[in-house]
Amino acid sequence: MDKNIYLHASRLDIGYKDEAIVADINLELKNGQALALIGTNGSGKSTLLRTIVNLLKPLNGALTVFGKAPGTSPSRVAYLGQFHHGGFILPLRAIEVVRMGRFPMHGLTGRMGKEDDEIVHSAMRMMHIEKLGEMPLRYMSGGQQQRTYLSQVLAHRADLLVLDEPTAGLDAGGRDLYLQAMRSELARGAAVISATHDIQEEANMCDHVMLLARKVIAYGPPSTTLTPEALLETFGIVVTGDKRLRVIESVHGHDHGEDQH
């Protein structure tokens, strides 16, 4: 098998034991490539990402990560989930959260050295939070926390980045930094798969997009895939005008509070 194929799925069915969410997914992602998953909340984006990082088992079909079963190469895969856990009680400073991104490279007891510190700091610089290192996570705003989590992902220096709504809660500045960081990760040779609502900038930066609405509506390069018809089927209502597409979501599981332009 081609070593450059980082992610491969054929006839993949995903979901939970008693509920299939999306059937018959086929995709391929090579090093240096990005894939954006687009769809409403509940469309199956998170389910696919969680299956890729082995938090969910595939129901049917084949899925390989670096040519092997999902979950077998933790040091090469970085994952950003949509977690909102008890950060209120946890006494953790931002730098410790980012440093966790180095754990998969060192396992249980491997020593972390100067090089790790440099990687951690450069990841924090990338998201412009280098001055917030000493700040407890619980005193940070939602946007600052998201930047911290993104820095953690960057500090991993992983070969495959699996990101669930990475721009949630970010302001315009944060979103620009994120896009910049992704470009440099791709240039480094990493592959990125992300769930996003940003069909303008982020999706257009990707080599492929996949439109999901509890089934695969379309899959291919953004220029030919993001058609008004396909978006209509994905989201319900689409307004076109002055060359920009605007999506108004019709189906909601829950609202995440981020804006979607």
Place this chain on the structure above:
Amino acid sequence: MDWLIHPFIANDFMLQALLAGVLVSIACSVAGTFVILRGLSFIGDALSHGVLPGIAVAFLVGVPGILGAAVGAAFMIGGISLITTRSKLSSDTAIGLLFVGMLSLGVIIISHSSSFSGDLTRILFGEILGISTQSLILQLVATLVIIVITAICARPFLLLSFDPEQAQVAGFSSRLYHNIMLFIIALTVIVSFQTVGTLLVFGLLIAPAAAGALLARRIQIMMIWAVVFGILSMYIGLLLSYYFNLAAGASIILVTVLIFFIVFIIQNIRSRKFFSHRGKAHG
């Protein structure tokens, strides 16, 4: 100031009690930190009461109570994981069920045998003033084991507290390290019941760590605060019990809870000042 140290110099049992108290405080602070961070209070509570029938049976058969406590704790954890994996009931339902079941079973066993009447208080409130050298050594070993395991598992424990899924994806089995964490909590409860009793060990497990959580910005610092508060409560509690002839275990726990509330109030006043100051600066 002689009265502050005299009781511990003049009485062997007071010194033994303080030593046991320090060891128990360290074990409880380390385990308690994770109980607080991971929201495992309920399971800590259940474990501390679930060991009761085990201890009762051990006393009845004439084997060391600590063995019975270990069997009780294993039964409790096994039961919880059986119910949660074989049914759709959440773990707090499973914990609650086993918790009241084990507690009642313990009381029934104890009350049924008439020779036990004194033992019930001993089990529930501990006998810190009658600690044997043998139990002290056992406590020392257990505390060292807890510290070593926590040091080795520092990374997965941190990830688990941060986000169990993140731990799993990073290559640290959430289930394995969760179980190791439960083992540490159970071990703490098992070796601590002789000092402060099954009813009160739970207080020592959560109160110092909770006070530490209010103050610290880092988990290691939270643990250190918890140890300081735990040892302080042991010392003050023992002194109070010595001079005013109070039940030792209960005095210790009361002090530890009082310390929590003092820290809580100070912290609230400080943060209110901080925020009103910040509000003015920005407004």
